[in-house]
Amino acid sequence: MQAQEAKLDEIIVKWKRDRSYLIEMLQDVQEHYRYIPQQVARQLATELDVPLNRIFHIATFYQGFSLQPRGKYPVAVCTGTACHVKGGTRILENIMRDLELEQEGQATPDGLFSVESVRCLGCCGLAPVVTVGGEVYGDTSSVKMIKILQRQKKKKQAS
Ligand code: FES
Numbered sequence: 001m002q003a004q005e006a007k008l009d010e011i012i013v014k015w016k017r018d019r020s021y022l023i024e025m026l027q028d029v030q031e032h033y034r035y036i037p038q039q040v041a042r043q044l045a046t047e048l049d050v051p052l053n054r055i056f057h058i059a060t061f062y063q064g065f066s067l068q069p070r071g072k073y074p075v076a077v078c079t080g081t082a083c084h085v086k087g088g089t090r091i092l093e094n095i096m097r098d099l100e101l102e103q104e105g106q107a108t109p110d111g112l113f114s115v116e117s118v119r120c121l122g123c124c125g126l127a128p129v130v131t132v133g134g135e136v137y138g139d140t141s142s143v144k145m146i147k148i149l150q151r152q153k154k155k156k157q158a159s
Pocket residue numbers: 078079080081082083084119120121122123124125127129
């Protein structure tokens with residue numbers, strides 16, 4: 001807990017000098033906690049003298065932020081036009097079903113994965129595209145992605 005507070009203090013000191021860096025500060029919070037905890041949002045609002053609703057607006061507007069804990073390896077399934085046409089939405093549904101997740105953004109009970117759809121990952125030529133922990137998998141399928149996630153899970157359990 002003290003380490004968490006020390007890290008938050010470090011983030012605040014790093015960005016406090018200029019409130020226009022609020023997004024960058026929230027990126028650091030998101031990276032550290034894997035989400036924006038409500039009590040941290042409140043503390044930032046107080047310490048920076050920024051309206052709490054401004055922080056929540058940013059945290060809910062940008063897909064990079066989450067108000068609930070994400071998995072250690074966030075899975076982003078592209079459902080943009082090129083990927084949708086090549087089965088992206090089906091991949092999303094099948095991965096969610098395989099991981100027994102009821103809603104996007106929810107983390108698996110072991111905290112390893114969370115799954116979200118995204119509009120375009122900027123590499124439409126590789127459609128359908130999925131990223132796992134930032135690693136890009138192109139020209140993929142439900143079967144391939146489920147195998148990749150199972151492999152990562154086994155690797156993590158073995159370590
Ligand atoms: S639509 Fe999927 S990467 Fe662009």
